[in-house]
Amino acid sequence: MPKVISYTPPWLSRPSPGFDLFAPKASSKATNGHKAAQEYSGTNKTIAKRGTEVFVAVGNEIRWSDLVLLQEKSEEQANRLGHSRSRPGRSAAQDEVLHRVLRVGVHGAIKQLVISPEGEFMAIATTHTIHIAVLPNSSHLGTEDTSPLKLKTFQLGPTAHVLEQSPIASVLWHPLGYRGRCLVTITTDAVVRLWELNRTNRYSFSEPTVAVDLRKLIDATSTEDDLSVSGYAHSKGFSPDAYEWEIASACFGGSLEQEGINGWSPMTLWVAMKEGDVYALCPLLPSKWQVTKSPGTSTILQHLTTAIESQNAYTEESSTKEQRISQAQFSWLLDILDQEPVVEKDHLDDVTEIYSRPESTPIFPKLQGPLQLTPDLDDSKDFEISDILVFGLSNLDSVDEDGSPEGLSASVVCLLSSNCDVHMCLDLEGVEGQWLPAREDSETALEEGDEDHTLLVVETVHLLPRSSQGRPLSSHPTFTLDDSTDFAFFVTDESGVFHLSMLSWVPDLERELSGAQIEGAEFRLNGFLNLAQSAAEKIFPLSEKEHQDATHEIASCVAYDVADLGHFVLTAVHGQPLAATLDSRGISQPFRDAASEELDIPDLPLRPTYQPPAVFYHHTKLTSFMDEKVPARYKSSLTQEVRLSAATLEIMTNAHRILSHETNQLGLAASDLFSRCERLKLEFKAQILRAAQLADQIDKTTGADEDTFEDDASEDRAVGKTQIDDRLKEVKARQAALVSQHDRIRAKLAQTNPRKLTEKEQMWMEEVEKMSQAINKQQQQDDSDKPSTLARVEEVRRIKEQVIKEAKDTDTSQADAGLNGNGHVLVSSDFRKQKVETIHKMLEKEKAMLDSAQDRVEKMAAIV
Numbered sequence: 072m073p074k075v076i077s078y079t080p081p082w083l084s085r086p087s088p089g090f091d092l093f094a095p096k097a098s099s100k101a102t103n104g105h106k107a108a109q110e111y112s113g114t115n116k117t118i119a120k121r122g123t124e125v126f127v128a129v130g131n132e133i134r135w136s137d138l139v140l141l142q143e144k145s146e147e148q149a150n151r152l153g154h155s156r157s158r159p160g161r162s163a164a165q166d167e168v169l170h171r172v173l174r175v176g177v178h179g180a181i182k183q184l185v186i187s188p189e190g191e192f193m194a195i196a197t198t199h200t201i202h203i204a205v206l207p208n209s210s211h212l213g214t215e216d217t218s219p220l221k222l223k224t225f226q227l228g229p230t231a232h233v234l235e236q237s238p239i240a241s242v243l244w245h246p247l248g249y250r251g252r253c254l255v256t257i258t259t260d261a262v263v264r265l266w267e268l269n270r271t272n273r274y275s276f277s278e279p280t281v282a283v284d285l286r287k288l289i290d291a292t293s294t295e296d297d298l299s300v301s302g303y304a305h306s307k308g309f310s311p312d313a314y315e316w317e318i319a320s321a322c323f324g325g326s327l328e329q330e331g332i333n334g335w336s337p338m339t340l341w342v343a344m345k346e347g348d349v350y351a352l353c354p355l356l357p358s359k360w361q362v363t364k365s366p367g368t369s370t371i372l373q374h375l376t377t378a379i380e381s382q383n384a385y386t387e388e389s390s391t392k393e394q395r396i397s398q399a400q401f402s403w404l405l406d407i408l409d410q411e412p413v414v415e416k417d418h419l420d421d422v423t424e425i426y427s428r429p430e431s432t433p434i435f436p437k438l439q440g441p442l443q444l445t446p447d448l449d450d451s452k453d454f455e456i457s458d459i460l461v462f463g464l465s466n467l468d469s470v471d472e473d474g475s476p477e478g479l480s481a482s483v484v485c486l487l488s489s490n491c492d493v494h495m496c497l498d499l500e501g502v503e504g505q506w507l508p509a510r511e512d513s514e515t516a517l518e519e520g521d522e523d524h525t526l527l528v529v530e531t532v533h534l535l536p537r538s539s540q541g542r543p544l545s546s547h548p549t550f551t552l553d554d555s556t557d558f559a560f561f562v563t564d565e566s567g568v569f570h571l572s573m574l575s576w577v578p579d580l581e582r583e584l585s586g587a588q589i590e591g592a593e594f595r596l597n598g599f600l601n602l603a604q605s606a607a608e609k610i611f612p613l614s615e616k617e618h619q620d621a622t623h624e625i626a627s628c629v630a631y632d633v634a635d636l637g638h639f640v641l642t643a644v645h646g647q648p649l650a651a652t653l654d655s656r657g658i659s660q661p662f663r664d665a666a667s668e669e670l671d672i673p674d675l676p677l678r679p680t681y682q683p684p685a686v687f688y689h690h691t692k693l694t695s696f697m698d699e700k701v702p703a704r705y706k707s708s709l710t711q712e713v714r715l716s717a718a719t720l721e722i723m724t725n726a727h728r729i730l731s732h733e734t735n736q737l738g739l740a741a742s743d744l745f746s747r748c749e750r751l752k753l754e755f756k757a758q759i760l761r762a763a764q765l766a767d768q769i770d771k772t773t774g775a776d777e778d779t780f781e782d783d784a785s786e787d788r789a790v791g792k793t794q795i796d797d798r799l800k801e802v803k804a805r806q807a808a809l810v811s812q813h814d815r816i817r818a819k820l821a822q823t824n825p826r827k828l829t830e831k832e833q834m835w836m837e838e839v840e841k842m843s844q845a846i847n848k849q850q851q852q853d854d855s856d857k858p859s860t861l862a863r864v865e866e867v868r869r870i871k872e873q874v875i876k877e878a879k880d881t882d883t884s885q886a887d888a889g890l891n892g893n894g895h896v897l898v899s900s901d902f903r904k905q906k907v908e909t910i911h912k913m914l915e916k917e918k919a920m921l922d923s924a925q926d927r928v929e930k931m932a933a934i935v
Contacts, residue, residue, distance in 0.1 A: 072572055072606045073556070073638060073653035078679035082145030083648045085683060088169040089141050095646040096130055112547055113198065113238065114320070114458075116627045118643060119184035123633055124209055125641070126173075126193065128181035133195070133204075133222075135212055136170035139635045144169050171212060172219040177202050185242045188251035192268065194227075194242045199234045201227040201242065201256060203268060203276060225276040230302075231264060232256065241321040246337040247360040249425060255355070257342065261285040261316045262300050267357050280358055281434060285342065285350065286316050288438045293510045298435055319345040319456045320549075324353075324482060324502065325463035327363065327371075329557075333480055334375030336463040339502050343459035343486060347448060349526065350440035351502040354403075361425045370424070372407065378480070379404050382503075400504050402431045437505040442526045444496065458487040460550040462558055462573075464581050479584055483558070483577060484526060491534040491548050491564045493571060495605060496526040497580075529600050532607050534562060534569050555632035561610070561640065563627045568611040568642060568649075576603040610640060610651050611679075647682060681747060684740040692729050700725065842931045864924040871917045878910060 083089040117128040123139045175195060183196035186206070195202045204222040212220070232239065237260035245253035245265070254266040256279075265281035282300045291298060320343050325336030338354040364370045383397045406429035413425040428434070464479040480501025486494040548564035558573040576599070583599060586592075613625075628642035638653040697709070705718050713719060773795070828836070845862075 072608050073570060075610060075677055076637075076652045076654050078652075078677070079648060079650045079682070080142070080652075081149065082142050083650055084680065085688075087145050088148075089136075089145055090648065092125075092134055092136050092141070092170045093127055093129070093643045093646055093648045096132060113240070114183055114547060114549055114627065115624060116183045116185070116549065117181060118626045118629050118641065119186050119193065120629045120631065121186050121190045121206070122209065123631065123635065124212075125629070126184055126186070127643070128184050128195075129646070130180055131175075131177050133173040133175060133181070133184070134170050135173055137209065137213055138631070138639070138641075139633075140213060141169050142635075169217075171217050173204075174219050174221040175202060175204055175224050177224075183239070183242055185244065187244050187254075188246070188248075191251065192254075194244075194254060195224070196239050196242050198238050199232060199236060201232045201239065203227050203254070205270065225268075225273065227254070227256070227266060227276050228264070228279070229277060231279070231282075231300075232258075236260075237262070240318045243321065243323060243340075245355075245357060245360075246323055246325075246327055247362065248357055249359040249361050253357045253360070255321075255340065257318055257321045259318050260313070261318055261342075263321075263340070263342075263352065263355075264300075265355065265357055267359065281355075283435050285352075285438055288435060289350075289440075291507055294433045294435075294507045295510050296507070315344065315346050315348070317345045319343050320458045322459050322461055324351075324461045326552075328554075329463060329465075332371065332374075332463045332465070333482070333501070334371040334373075334378060335480075335501070335503050336461075336482065337371060338504075339461075341459055341461050341484065343456045344441075345455040345457075347444070347456055347486075348441040349444075349459070349484065349486070350438055351442070352436055352438055353502050354436055354504045356428045358428050359425060360428065361423050364422045364424065375404060376408070378503075395508065396503075396505055399432060399506055403429045403504060406431045432506045435507070437507050439502060439505060439524060442498070442524045444494075444526050444528055446528055448494065448528070448531075454488040454490045454492070456486055457489050457547045458550045460485040460487075460552070460560060462577070464577070464584065479581070481584055483573065485550065485560070487548055487550055487562060489546050489548070491546075491562065491566070491569075493532040493534065493562065493605075494528055495530040495532070495573065495603075497529050497600070498524075498526055499584075500524055527600070529603050530605060532571060532605055534564070534607060534609075535566060549627040551628050551630060553630055555630070555638050561628050561630060563625060563642060565613070565625055567609055567613045568628050568640065568651075570608050570610050570653075572606045575606060610653070611642065611649050613644065645685070647685065649679070681744075684743070686733075686736045686740050689733075691733060693726060693733075696725065696729055839931065842928075864921070864928060867917060867921050867924060871914075871921065874910070874913060874917065 081087060119126040124135065124137050127134045127136075177195055177197060177200070179197040179200070181195055181197055183194070185194040185196070187193070191206060193204045193206050195204055202224045203226075204224045206222070207220070237258040239256065240259045241255075241257045243255045243257075244251060245255055247253075249267070252268045254268060256264045256266070258264075261284065263281075263283050263285060264279040266279045267275055269275045283298050284300050287296070287298050290296075322341050323337060324339035324341055325332045327337055335353055338356055340352040340355045342350045342352065344350075362370045362372055379397075379400045383401045407426055410426055415423040415425065417423070462483040462485070464481045464483065480503070482498045482501065484496040484498055486496060488494070546565055548562055551561040551563060553559040553561060553570070553572075556572060556574065558577045560571055562569040562571060579599065580603075583592075583596060611628075624645055626643045628640050631637075631639040631641070633639075636652075639650060640653060641648065641650045643649065697706075701709070701722060705722065708714065708719070709722075773792075
C-alpha cells in the first residue's frame with residue numbers, strides 16, 4: 072500500500088496562484104458563496120491530465136496549467152518574497168496568473184473531461200451534450216502570454232446528444248482506435264455510439280459509424296433484426312424495462328499497456344446497469360483500427376491467433392452452438408490475417424499496423440449477459456451501481472516467442488455501488504467474440520439458448536462505516552486507475568478518496584489459473600478465494616461537515632507518476648484543490664528501539680495542512696441586498712433617524728436574516744479553528760512529555776544521569792556513568808575469556824583428530840625435503856634411486872662444458888689437419904655445415920634444459 076508522505080503542497084494552497092486554478096469564477100453580483108444546488112447524479116470528472124499538464128473545468132470554463140511549471144514558479148515567488156511582507160494580503164507576485172483559460176463554446180456546466188490517447192483531442196461533456204476540442208501542443212499553451220485562448224471545437228452528435236435526448240453516462244476513447252481518434256459514447260437509455268473522428272470531415276462529428284440500442288440487441292435473434300437507434304423526432308413511449316436498463320457506467324476490458332493481456336479484452340465493452348446487471352459487448356471495433364507492436368513485445372493478434380486456433384481444435388467434437396461460435400471466430404480471424412495492413416512507424420521505433428474491420432461477421436456483436444453474480448448482492452440495502460472497472464489476467468506459465476506472457480480469458484470485474492462498497496468479481500469463463508446468427512440459423516440458436524455466465528463475487532470492501540451506509544442514491548462515487556501499480560485503483564467519493572490494491576491476491580490467482588494441474592483445482596481455488604483480501608486506505612479524509620454541505624462537489628481524482636512530481640494524487644472539493652504525495656514503494660515503519668516500545672510511543676497521524684474555509688473570503692450579501700432588494704422610496708430613510716414602521720421592520724428583518732446566516736457560518740469556521748488550536752496545544756504538551764521521558768531513558772542508557780544519583784552514591788556502589796563503564800569492562804573481560812577458551816578448544820580438537828595427507832601432498836613434501844637437502848649441501852642417503860633435481864642440473868652443466876670444450880678443440884686442431892694452398896680444410900662444405908648445425912642444435916637444447924632447470928630450482932627454493 073502506498074504511504075502518504077505529505078498533503079496539499081504550498082504551491083496549491085491559498086493564497087498561491089496554484090489555488091486560483093481551481094477557484095470558482097467570480098460572479099458579477101456579490102454573493103456569500105451559497106446558491107441553490109443543482110441536482111446531478113452522474114460522473115464528475117472535471118479534472119483531466121496530459122503528461123504533467125492539468126485541465127480543470129470550472130462551470131463552463133476550462134483552465135490549463137503545467138503542474139511542474141506551476142510548482143517551479145510558485146517556489147520562485149516564495150523565495151523572492153521571503154518574509155519581507157510589509158502588508159497583509161496578497162502581493163503583486165501572488166497575483167500573477169500562472170494558468171490559462173481555454174474558451175470553448177459549451178453551454179452549461181462541464182461534467183466530464185476525457186483526453187484522447189494521443190493527446191490530440193479532448194471530449195468535453197455536459198449532462199446531455201458533447202463537444203470535441205482540438206488541443207494545442209503544450210509548448211504553445213505554456214507561452215508567457217496568459218490571455219484566454221479559444222479552442223477549435225466540434226459539437227458531437229447535434230441530433231444525438233442534445234438536451235431533448237437521454238443524459239450521458241460514459242465517454243470513452245477506444246483503445247484500438249486509429250491514431251486514438253475513435254470515441255465511444257454511452258447514454259443512460261442503453262444506446263452505444265461509436266464515432267470515428269476526422270478534423271477534415273465535419274460529417275464524422277455529426278453521425279456515428281456504429282450506433283446500437285442495447286435493449287433491441289438483447290432481444291434480437293438474427294442479424295436481420297432492426298437494431299437501429301430511434302431518431303431525434305421519434306417519440307418515446309413508456310417501457311417497463313426503462314428503469315432496469317438505465318446504464319450507470321461502462322469501460323473497456325483492458326489497457327494495451329498491460330503485459331500479456333488477452334486479445335479480446337481491448338475490444339470488449341463492459342456495461343453496468345444501475346440495478347446491478349452487467350453486460351459485455353465483444354468485439355466492438357471501428358472500421359479502421361490499429362495494433363501497436365513495440366520491440367520485444369507481441370501484439371494482441373498473436374494472442375488471438377493462439378486462442379482461436381486452440382478453441383477451434385477443441386470444439387471439433389463439441390455441440391453445434393460451440394462449433395458455430397468457434398467457426399465465426401475463425402472466419403473473423405482469417406479476414407484479419409488475409410489483409411495487407413498499412414504499416415506506420417513512429418520516432419520510438421514502435422510499429423503500428425492498421426487493419427479494417429472484418430466483413431465476414433456483422434458489425435454489431437452479440438450482447439452477452441446479464442452476467443449472474445454469485446452469491447447475489449445484499450438486496451436489503453438500497454443502493455445502485457455507479458461505476459465499473461475491469462482488469463485482465465495473464466498466463467504466467469505460458470509465454471510467446473518474444474517472452475511475453477499470454478493472456479488469460481479470466482478477468483477481475485470491480486463494481487462500485489452508491490454506498491461506496493466495492494465488489495470484487497471474478498470472471499473465470501471469460502468473454503469472447505460472439506455474433507448474432509444468420510436468419511436460417513436463428514431458430515436453432517433460439518432452441519439451444521444461452522448458457523448462464525457467472526461472475527463470482529470474491530470480496531466486498533466496505534469503504535464507509537456501517538453508520539454511513541444509508542446515504543441518498545444521488546451520490547456517485549467513481550473509479551480512477553492507478554497507473555503506477557498493477558491491480559490498484561482509487562475511489563473518489565463525497566467522504567474522501569480511497570486507494571485499493573489487489574496485489575495481495577491477484578498475482579497468486581494468476582499463478583493458480585496458469586497451472587496445468589486440473590485435479591483438485593476447484594478445491595484449491597475455493598480455499599484461495601476465501602482468503603483473498605484487498606488492502607484499502609483512505610487518502611483524503613474529509614470531515615462530515617464538508618461532505619454534508621449542499622454545495623459540496625468533489626471531482627474524480629487524477630494520479631500522476633512522473634519524476635518531477637512523484638506519485639501525486641490531485642482532486643478538488645468545491646473549488647479548493649486537495650493533493651497528496653504518495654510513496655509507492657511502501658516503506659515500512661522505521662526501527663523502533665526498546666525505549667520507544669517501553670514508553671509505548673504511538674505514531675502521530677499525518678493530517679492535511681489547515682486550509683482557511685472559503686467563508687472567510689466570501690463577500691457579504693448585505694451590500695447587494697441594500698442595492699437591489701430595498702425599494703427606492705425607502706433608501707432615503709436608511710440615512711435618517713430610525714423610525715418605527717412596517718417598512719423599517721421588514722428591512723431590519725431581512726438584513727438580520729442575512730447577517731445571522733453569515734455570522735453563523737463565520738462562527739462555525741472560527742470555532743473549528745479554535746478547536747484545532749486547542750487540539751494542537753494538547754498534542755504539543757503530550758509530545759513534550761514523551762520527549763522528556765525519552766530523554767530520561769537515553770540518559771539512563773548512556774550514563775549521563777549522574778546528577779540524579781548524587782545522594783545515593785557511595786564508595787561501594789557505582790552509579791551513573793561509572794556504573795555503565797564498570798558493566799562495559801565486565802562485558803569486555805567476559806568476551807576476552809570466551810575468545811581464549813574458544814582458541815584452546817580449537818587447538819585441542821586439532822591435535823586429537825589430525826587430518827591425513829593425500830598421496831600428492833606426501834610426494835610434494837618428499838620433493839621439498841630432497842630439494843632442501845641438496846641446496847644445504849647435506850649429504851644424506853636418499854631412499855629413492857631416481858637422481859635428484861640438483862643432480863640432473865649438474866649433469867646438464869657438465870655436458871654443456873664438455874661440448875664447448877670439444878668445439879674449441881676442433882677449432883685449434885685445424886693447424887694439424889691437412890690444408891690446401893688457399894688455407895681451406897680438405898673437407899667438403901656440406902659435411903662441415905651439417906656438423907656445425909648439429910652442434911648449434913645441441914647447444915640450444917642443452918641451454919634450454921639448463922634454463923628450465925634453474926627456474927624450477929628457484930621456484931622450489933622460494934617454496935621452501
